[in-house]
Amino acid sequence: MSPSPRAVVLAVALALALLVVPWPLVLVAAVAALAATTVDAVAARAPLRVRRTVPARLARGVPAGLSVLVEGAGARRVRVRQPRLPDLWCEPAEGDGGLDAEVVAHRRGHHLLPPVVARATGPLGLARWDHRVTGPAEVDVDPDLPAARRLASAVRQARFRDPGLRRRGAVGLGTDFDRLRDYQPDDDVRHVNWVATARRGRPTTNVYREDTERDVVALVDLGRLMAAPVRPPGAADAVTRLDVAIDAAAALAAVADAVGDRCGTVAFDDEVRARVRPRRASGAAVVRALHALEPRPVDSDPEVAFRAVGTTKRALVVVLTDLVDPAAAAALLDAVPVLVRRHAVVVASCTDADLEADVAPDADGTAPDPDAARRRVVATRVLDARDRARAEITRRGATVVEARPERFSAAVVAAYLDAKAAARL
Structure with missing residues (x-):
């Protein structure tokens, strides 16, 4: 538990009030402020339900979504923070009432994403309580x-002249004979079968099975x-x-x-x-x-x-x-x-x-x-x-x-x- 900036300002105001206000009245106000702060601290300490969603597998250098959802906050104000690691970078790292961020992995391998920390401020804004609300998350990072x-995909698409229409040809030089077919303008002239061309009376090319x-x-x-x-x-x-x-x-x-x-x-x-x-x-x-x-x-x-x-x-x-x-x-x-x-x-x-x-x-x-x-x-x-x-x-x-x-x-x-x-x- 820690006092909020509002509680610090209130304590300073009470100290300055001793210069112009009779001390019994300042004492009463101080007791009332202490009681309010205590009640606020009890409210801030109440458990929070926080759910973090992050992919179990990431690709190095590829952003992925990370979300933190806070439930059961009531009248409290909650700010959540996802600690960063050099190998797992989260942006933004903090958010009010929850977090919608991107996590980027810079190194391959097995990593532990640290627990989310939630800071709850009481309804009166006088006390704050830090909650470690999740455990570490295991994340495996693959290559890109x-x-x-x-x-x-680019190699696969390069095997077609027109998407979904006619095949462009094999990736690689086929060496095993498959069949004969009519010559087409984009065929390699070295594959022309001149004997079959003379016999059939039209240009004919050899087709080889793809390597x-x-x-x-x-x-x-x-x-x-x-x-x-x-x-x-x-x-x-x-x-x-x-x-x-x-x-x-x-x-x-x-x-x-x-x-x-x-x-x-x-x-x-x-x-x-x-x-x-x-x-x-x-x-x-x-x-x-x-x-x-x-x-x-x-x-x-x-x-x-x-x-x-x-x-x-x-x-x-x-x-x-x-x-x-x-x-x-x-x-x-x-x-x-x-x-x-x-x-x-x-x-x-x-x-x-x-x-x-x-x-x-x-x-x-x-x-x-x-x-x-x-x-x-x-x-x-x-x-x-x-x-x-x-x-x-x-x-x-x-x-x-x-x-x-x-x-x-x-x-x-x-x-x-x-x-x-x-x-x-």
Whole structure:
């Protein structure tokens, strides 16, 4: 219990009244004020019925509704407050008589949303009582699944020329002959069957069965470098490289589900920490395996993950890692040649806008200050090392994909579709 501002003002007024009013009258008024405050405190202390509604699962970075409903307040004035966490941000955090807000998760994993606190002020406005009216709420935060579904939907829609009308063609180059049909203007001329054209007297093309049931494996690095923050342009909060990588893995699995391929994942640092074998419709399994993983302060060993992939069937292996550190790039360079003998390999890493900004020339042409000059030297060295690692990985047979955090998932999916279209898996 605590006195309200009105009670404090009343106490100050009674103290000043002693200067002009006989003290017996002030004493009577003080006793009456104390009695009123006591009655008000008893009323403010009466239990409240508060119900909080919040989704049990959230997607990272996607706002969701949070509501707090207060019942049984009577004549009391009630102000509710939802405490914020760095990883779970609520806006607005306070409201009179209830709360209608949005909660945004900035980190994946399992979180506890703190209890709601309600401050009840008595009918006379003299006393207040703070109630902790709910328990903590368990919230699981998934990767950015809406973005993954949008990419999968875009890929699915790209297979049609007109919505609901005529099919545009397969995603990927079919290799198994299916049937013959009349040539259409948008058909690939390489598929024209000239023997059948001569026999039938009209242009005829081969139709191939769409390439499906291909294996795609996302290798997610959980080493120390993946804990580094990156800030997408225009974003108020930074995210970790691991958050960006897991978003890309979720998008890759969603698109593989959409085109009929099998997707799996291996999460690793110096050991394998999670694994999902490639199978059909595995998007949900991939998200469940990855959504609560966090990086550890150890150096990653890509060879451990490559051994987990195996060599029994050719697959597209997408390594989601960071190329900034030369030592980590050296370990990857040593392991890549073993994998490219059997599989198509893509090494994907998100770029850092802050580093690129540090090496950009000043717009006004003035000389940078000493701190900016030192940052430029360090950033230049880091980016040069990254360029050397990228060139060496490409020389050893893998494809390198780099993109800003906000475009990273789309770039990884594009590399997958390009490999599928070129029949590399």
